[in-house]
Amino acid sequence: MKYLGIDIVKPRLAVFDFTGCEGCELQLVNKEETLVDFLSLFEVVNFREASSDKSDAYDIALIEGCISRQDEVERLKAIRGRVKILVALGSCACCGGVNHLKNGFPIEDVVRQVYGDRKIETEKVRSLKEVVQVDLEIPGCPVSKAEVERIVIALVTGAEIRMPKYPVCVECRQQLNTCLFDFGEICLGPITLAGCGAVCPSGKVGCRGCRGPADDANYESFIDVVVDKGFTEAEIRKKIEFFNAFEGPAKDTIASLIQKRIKTFNAFSGVRA
Amino acid sequence: MIYKVITKSEFRKFVSGLIRENQTIGPKLVDSDREGNPIYQFKEVNSFDEMDLDYTQADYSIKNFYLPFREELSRFDYSNSDWEQNIEYHVHPRVIVGVRACDINALTKLDKIFMKGNFPSPHYIARRKNTFLIGMDHEPLDDCFCKSLNQDVVRHGFNLYCTDIGKSYYLTINSSKAFNFLRNVKTSDPGKEDDRKYIERRKYLKKKFRTHVEVTGLPALMDIEFQSDVWKKWGDKCLNCGSCAMVCPTCYCHGVEENIEVNLKRSRKERVQYSCSIVDFAEVAGGHNFRPLKEDRLKYRFYHHYRGFAENADEQICVGCNRCGRACLAGINPRDVINDLRMESEE
Ligand code: SF4
Ligand code: SF4
Ligand code: SF4
Ligand code: SF4
Numbered sequence: 075m076k077y078l079g080i081d082i083v084k085p086r087l088a089v090f091d092f093t094g095c096e097g098c099e100l101q102l103v104n105k106e107e108t109l110v111d112f113l114s115l116f117e118v119v120n121f122r123e124a125s126s127d128k129s130d131a132y133d134i135a136l137i138e139g140c141i142s143r144q145d146e147v148e149r150l151k152a153i154r155g156r157v158k159i160l161v162a163l164g165s166c167a168c169c170g171g172v173n174h175l176k177n178g179f180p181i182e183d184v185v186r187q188v189y190g191d192r193k194i195e196t197e198k199v200r201s202l203k204e205v206v207q208v209d210l211e212i213p214g215c216p217v218s219k220a221e222v223e224r225i226v227i228a229l230v231t232g233a234e235i236r237m238p239k240y241p242v243c244v245e246c247r248q249q250l251n252t253c254l255f256d257f258g259e260i261c262l263g264p265i266t267l268a269g270c271g272a273v274c275p276s277g278k279v280g281c282r283g284c285r286g287p288a289d290d291a292n293y294e295s296f297i298d299v300v301v302d303k304g305f306t307e308a309e310i311r312k313k314i315e316f317f318n319a320f321e322g323p324a325k326d327t328i329a330s331l332i333q334k335r336i337k338t339f340n341a342f343s344g345v346r347a
Numbered sequence: 348m349i350y351k352v353i354t355k356s357e358f359r360k361f362v363s364g365l366i367r368e369n370q371t372i373g374p375k376l377v378d379s380d381r382e383g384n385p386i387y388q389f390k391e392v393n394s395f396d397e398m399d400l401d402y403t404q405a406d407y408s409i410k411n412f413y414l415p416f417r418e419e420l421s422r423f424d425y426s427n428s429d430w431e432q433n434i435e436y437h438v439h440p441r442v443i444v445g446v447r448a449c450d451i452n453a454l455t456k457l458d459k460i461f462m463k464g465n466f467p468s469p470h471y472i473a474r475r476k477n478t479f480l481i482g483m484d485h486e487p488l489d490d491c492f493c494k495s496l497n498q499d500v501v502r503h504g505f506n507l508y509c510t511d512i513g514k515s516y517y518l519t520i521n522s523s524k525a526f527n528f529l530r531n532v533k534t535s536d537p538g539k540e541d542d543r544k545y546i547e548r549r550k551y552l553k554k555k556f557r558t559h560v561e562v563t564g565l566p567a568l569m570d571i572e573f574q575s576d577v578w579k580k581w582g583d584k585c586l587n588c589g590s591c592a593m594v595c596p597t598c599y600c601h602g603v604e605e606n607i608e609v610n611l612k613r614s615r616k617e618r619v620q621y622s623c624s625i626v627d628f629a630e631v632a633g634g635h636n637f638r639p640l641k642e643d644r645l646k647y648r649f650y651h652h653y654r655g656f657a658e659n660a661d662e663q664i665c666v667g668c669n670r671c672g673r674a675c676l677a678g679i680n681p682r683d684v685i686n687d688l689r690m691e692s693e694e
Contacts, residue, residue, distance in 0.1 A: 077611040078425055111609040227607050236604075239627045240589060247593035247674075248416035248620065250388065250407050255676060258381035264586040264676060288587075289626045292641060295584045299676045 075114065077231050085230060088120035088132035089163075090153060092146050093173055093199060094139030097216040098164035099123050102136070105219045112223060115230050134159045134229065136212075140166040140173050140199045147205055154206040159229070162202045163222075165215040165284045165317050172215070173199045174318035201321075210235070215284035215317060218270050238268040239289035242281050246272035254280050260305050262313055265291040265320075286319040293324070297331040301339050307332050349520040351534040352541050358509070358516055361532040362444055363395045365479070370441040372412060373398035374405055389443065400445045404488055408450050408596030408670060409443055413457065413474045416593070416620040420470065420603070426612045436473040444481045448501045449493040449666040451482050453596035455504035456664050460599060470618075479524065482508040484548070487556050492682060493667035494553065495560040512544040560682045561689060562653070562663065568692055569654040577687045582642025584677040585624065591671035591679070592622030592648065597664045600628070600651070623647040649684060 119129035165171035242263035261280035461471035509516035592598035629637035672680025
């Protein structure tokens with residue numbers, strides 16, 4: 075394989091799944107028009123959905139899913155020990171994703187709800203970076219194949235990996251969409267990192283922020299906007315907490331902003347009424 | 348400039364003919380918002396009736412038909428031992444109908460950069476030359492302020508402009524192409540009565556503006572107010588979401604990307620629409636960002652619109668359509684920001 079006349083060494087690639095729906099892995103084998111070329115960029119040595127090879131010698135590992143059991147912790151650590159570049163693939167791997175919703179309830183209740191009286195080993199979910207060092211995160215629920223292609227091309231050609239820093243609105247407007255707020259919907263586009271091509275708003279579904287925060291996201295102004303538009307605390311939280319993509323300090327900032335703004339808003343409405 | 352009068356039914360025939368022969372883009376009703384207000388967009392149409400020439404506002408301008416949000420500038424082929432560059436700018440002739448004065452003036456401003464500037468764009472020129480543009484007057488909306496910027500009247504930049512004088516349109520013909528096309532339908536030379544109606548209509552429209560933004564001396568004012576707190580006030584609200592720039596008919600700032608195809612045998616150089624209000628617009632190699640603050644990013648968009656360009660080409664690039672103001676979730680609009688600056692300097 076050559077690029078600009080220079081021979082390129084194909085990296086050995088492995089793909090592993092942990093707690094997740096395998097949707098991101100499926101994305102890797104989607105987009106048939108470039109699939110053969112995509113798979114030729116590396117040597118697949120371990121990828122349940124695409125090959126029967128099972129090797130432990132690989133350079134790059136794409137890891138889907140979050141960590142919700144002790145044996146997963148061990149498995150992940152073993153992979154980390156073997157690999158040069160460990161990539162968190164998709165929102166579950168990056169921040170817990172939808173699975174993270176269960177962390178809001180006592181574990182016993184969660185198990186009982188799903189499995190009844192059966193004994194099931196499960197813990198509160200953790201993202202990969204809460205367990206091992208992660209070299210690169212590709213967010214998205216599911217990941218965008220086009221973005222994965224761009225990143226993999228950069229990896230094999232040694233180019234800089236570029237990802238957008240701006241919010242989803244930029245891509246949404248470029249699709250000539252009518253803003254969902256005009257339809258009375260709430261959308262996290264203004265604070266969420268672009269790169270998905272604004273698929274959700276283009277399908278008239280408000281962004282739930284699966285890609286996590288945009289650079290220098292303006293939470294203060296965004297919360298002002300949604301509170302002024304009359305959305306309730308519950309409605310805002312439901313959107314923001316869905317993927318746990320606004321984790322860490324962002325989560326606390328947003329929570330206190332909602333509190334503060336809802337209070338002043340109510341105080342003012344009281345005066346008005 | 349040549350003037351003619353055409354009845355509305357004859358105009359319909361004329362445009363229907365154009366639609367039959369060419370790709371035609373016109374204002375279309377696409378949806379309605381939560382309050383039931385109509386949402387219009389410029390889209391391809393296949394018949395006269397698909398258009399609504401009395402459309403109120405179109406959230407997006409026609410800019411993207413000339414400057415697509417993403418366009419290929421050139422393509423590189425590495426399949427042999429050497430490489431080859433290909434640049435393509437073929438555009439099929441097309442027609443755009445129902446364009447308002449401000450949007451035509453916006454194109455004239457873009458012409459100064461992409462046709463007459465130091466680095467003309469063959470892609471832009473191809474699109475501009477191959478588009479037959481029919482303009483049309485309209486009653487200003489509540490928030491239109493193009494008159495404040497002298498952009499409510501068009502003198503050039505179109506092929507044909509229609510002024511509504513009741514049962515007919517008073518046509519301003521601005522190209523030989525338009526003149527020749529019109530030979531196929533019935534038009535007449537304007538009579539005294541037509542002239543009177545035309546002047547009446549122009550006067551009537553002038554009086555209909557409800558929003559005025561005082562822009563005299565604005566470039567100087569902006570120089571004085573460079574450090575003003577006003578920028579922080581509005582900058583704190585700005586989501587840096589870029590919506591204003593994407594809907595603006597004149598925002599043309601862009602980035603250039605090189606994208607390698609998956610087979611590693613080709614790559615494309617692409618122009619991508621960007622905006623000074625976007626977080627990494629002023630980021631350079633090594634990661635240094637010249638405009639790390641929201642207020643700076645917002646400020647530079649206003650400077651480009653009301654001051655920077657004014658110095659370069661002796662005019663402002665804003666045409667006063669207020670699309671940016673309508674699109675901004677944070678309630679930022681040129682009228683309020685400019686008024687704030689004025690108050691600041693008058694205090
Ligand atoms: S729909 Fe969402 S992403 Fe699109 S412009 Fe509106 S807020 Fe931004
Ligand atoms: S629009 Fe939002 S929720 Fe949808 S894919 Fe993009 S980032 Fe995720
Ligand atoms: S001014 Fe408004 S529309 Fe423009 S970037 Fe800021 S928040 Fe977005
Ligand atoms: S009013 Fe706003 S959208 Fe319209 S031309 Fe001026 S800056 Fe652009």
